[in-house]
Amino acid sequence: MPEQSTEPRPTLEAVAARAGVSRATASRVVNGGEGVREPLVERVRRAVDELGYVPNQAARSLVTRRHDAVAVVIAEPETRVFADPFFALQLRGISKELTAHDSQLVLLLTEGRDDHARVARYLAGGHVDGALVFSLHLDDPLPGLINGVPTVYGGRPGWSGGSRGAVYVDCDNRGGAREAVRYLVGLGRRRIAHITGALDQTSAVDRLDGFRDVMVDADPALIVESDFTLGGGERAMRELLDRCPDLDAVFAANDLTAAGALRVLRERGRRVPEEVAVIGFDDMLPVTEQADPPLTTVRQDIEEMGRLMARLLLRGLDRTVSAAAAASASGSSAPTGGAGEGLVGVPPSSVVLPTTLVLRASA
Amino acid sequence: MPEQSTEPRPTLEAVAARAGVSRATASRVVNGGEGVREPLVERVRRAVDELGYVPNQAARSLVTRRHDAVAVVIAEPETRVFADPFFALQLRGISKELTAHDSQLVLLLTEGRDDHARVARYLAGGHVDGALVFSLHLDDPLPGLINGVPTVYGGRPGWSGGSRGAVYVDCDNRGGAREAVRYLVGLGRRRIAHITGALDQTSAVDRLDGFRDVMVDADPALIVESDFTLGGGERAMRELLDRCPDLDAVFAANDLTAAGALRVLRERGRRVPEEVAVIGFDDMLPVTEQADPPLTTVRQDIEEMGRLMARLLLRGLDRTVSAAAAASASGSSAPTGGAGEGLVGVPPSSVVLPTTLVLRASA
Structure with missing residues (x-):
């Protein structure tokens, strides 16, 4: 750090001086503006290279309103972000x-939330x-x-x-x-339990609704609320076995929860799938394949979801810029709202991807 | 997103209008400037609250030069960031x-590097x-x-x-x-091998130097270059056993590498520690305790290192601000360099933390 204070970054003034142009001209070239003659553009660019000038993005972004950066917010404490492979997969697609x-x-x-x-x-x-933004909970002010x-x-979002x-x-x-629970019914199972995810998230609510679509008159004792974690799955499975020792299948809201349930079933000496069939959700590969027995699960393409999120956002941003450029060319203002504020024009649509039931050994 | 374009963010002009003051006055209050009478400050603050005004940080940061944000760069592909628990631990301390x-x-x-x-x-x-910035490799231009x-x-840094x-x-x-290798010598081991880390990182070079400090005339065949990963540890161990079947100890440059070595030793039927003693480096808890047998290792406090990095940076930034404020109060310029460029005043010093040898079952 002492090093850094003795080598201050070159200024725009230094660039202008070296190129032999005014500061305003240098600024126009650096910020990609029009109306500067080509030889001058060349001289400024050479000065930028020679001095290693980096434009102050804070100042430049006031002009261009683009940062070429996208934020990702996972609405969970960082400890969970690194403990749950779901987030790593989604980030891989986004990255x-x-x-x-x-x-x-x-x-x-x-x-955390604070x-x-x-x-x-x-x-x-x-x-x-x-x-x-992902893993949003219902009451999050974000x-x-x-x-x-x-x-x-x-x-x-569930607001x-x-x-x-x-x-x-x-x-x-x-x-x-629905597909998972119908499959369990097709196997002849009748006492099918459900371990829910965190019910302040729409994914957990939707999976519970799917369970209820099939098990219309489900015994309420067969539904236990949990939180998408491995430890939560263990606790829920213990509670279920104490309440309903006659259960013959479990649909868990995700693979981590299912892995916790499998651990407790083994502890209590229940054979899977002979006595209790188990199905998870996500198809998180190391978890499902290393489970004992390997886990039957509902597959969603998590990496592809991340990629699509990024694609939709970038497409929306491009549209904003095009709309602004069109408006500026025609001399009118942008169609609706300010060009840099939110998105204008036809908004991109939401996407809901299909799922697949992947059969392994647990059901 | 269509929602967002119909509800544009309130502007500073709107705040000024609501407070009944000039735009310049509103700007001075919002940016924390002095010289505005208290009743006006109050009125502007109330207008900010009522309108939910958020100052444009890009504009404001040109004035205050503080963002209350710190970047973390791990100079590895994101796949490794999420696969190696070392980074999660360091981020925990930083967070x-x-x-x-x-x-x-x-x-x-x-x-990646590109x-x-x-x-x-x-x-x-x-x-x-x-x-x-961490996990820097020697030739990184960053x-x-x-x-x-x-x-x-x-x-x-190793430049x-x-x-x-x-x-x-x-x-x-x-x-x-040095401590790890001396301990192996003390156990009576004579054919001690070393699996290095990525030798374009100073941590790997320093650990190799420590190995050589003790094994001054080490047989070069007993040293294999690797890369700090589990797969790298497996490959290196196979190579070592092929080259030097008489080896009786392995010092691995980190725990993941040691875990890979243990796996291959088991495969080849070598008993640990009876026939081959193994020591790792880091003491990454799930890895060392779940290793078979549990891993003897050199412990460093990774989370504390993260915390210290953040503390040193924040302390340096505070010093910059104080120096600028002092200079501005005395009417002179900041002591050295520009106040917002790099750090001025007495620089914080680097910190090197001690390590501890943690004995488990593998050596």
Whole structure:
């Protein structure tokens, strides 16, 4: 760091002086503006190269309103972000797509909900072009705080009054759950239990709805609320076995929960699938394949969902820029709203991907 | 997103109008400037609250030069960031410390080295107050590109000419390696092998040096270059057993590599520690305790290293602000360099933490 204070970054003035042009001309070239003669453009570019000048993005973004950076917010404490492979997979898809468009992935980590106001400040503060937000819980204030920041959600947002035109990428949680439970019924199972996910998330609510679509008169004792974690799955399975020792199948809201359930069933000496069949959700590969026995599950393409989220956001941003350019060319203002505020023109649509039942040994 | 374009964010003009003051006065209040009478300050603050106004950080940061955000760059592809628990632990320490100071952790992920120019653009672009950079490899251009951005390194940077006054947090890699190898010698082992880490990182070079400090005339066939990964450890162990079937101990450059070596030793029917003693480095808890047999290793406090990196950076930034304030109060310019460029005043020092040999069953 002492090194850095003795080598100050070259200024725009230095670039202008070296190129022999005015500061205004140098600024126009650096910010990609028009109306500078080609020989002057050349001289400024050479000076930029020679001095290693890096434009101050804060100043430049006031002009261009683009940062070539997209924020990702996972509305969970950072400890869960690194413990649950679901997030790594989704980030992999996002990272590939953003990199292909030379846009920087900016992951905003938090210790928990209390930090979301700070995250919103960063998002609204002009450091990124938009945001990808996932694992949102129902009462999270974040969506309200980032109104005005182009956003694509991972999973349908669950705020009251529906998704209010928000753009999201999701899988068919309800349909996937229905398929899993119908399969268990087809195996002849009658006492089918459900371990839910965190019910303040729409994915968990939708999977519970899918379970109920098939098990219309389900014994309420066969449904236990849980939280999408391995430990939660263990606790829920113990509770289920104590309450309903005669259960013959379990549909768990995700693979981690199912892995916890399998562990407890083994502890209690219940054979899987002979005595109790188990189905998970997600098809998170190391978890499902290393489970004992390997886990039958509802597959969703998590990496592809991440990629689609990034693609929808970038497409929306491009549309904003085109609309602004068209408006400026025709001398009128942008069709609706300010060009840099939110998205204008035809909005991209949300996408709901299908799921597949993957049969392994547990059911 | 269509929602967002119909509800544009309130402007500073709207705040000024509602408060009944000029735009300049509203701007001074919002940007924390002095010289506005208290009743006017109150009126502007009330208007800000009522309208839900969020200042444009890009504009504001031109004035305050603080973003209350710190970037973290792990100079590895994002797939490794999520596969190696070392990074999660270091991020945990960083996250705790930054949150305690209400500073946002901004993790910049990449697909690999090719993206580092883009990362540097973001860092130099005025979106963060400074950067924490770790897992740097020798020929990475990143440090040169972010000259001017206050930076603390995790692990001693290895560029030629020494660390050139860079501030870093590291553990005593060479001393820790020496202790491990001396312990193996003390057990009566004579054919001690070393599986190195990635030798374009100083941590790997230092651990190799520590090995050589003790095994001064080591048979070169007993040293195999590897890369800090589990798969790398497996490959290296196979090569070692083929070359030197009489080896009786292995010092591996980290725990993942040691876990890979243990797997191959078991495959080949070598009993650990009776026939081959194994020692790792890091003490990464799930890895060392779940190893078969549990792994003897050189412990470094990874989470504490993360915390210290964040603390050193924040302390340096505070010092910059104080120096600028003092200079401004006395009517002179800041002591050295520009106040917002790099750090001024007495620089924080690098920190090298001690290591401890933790004895389990493998040696």
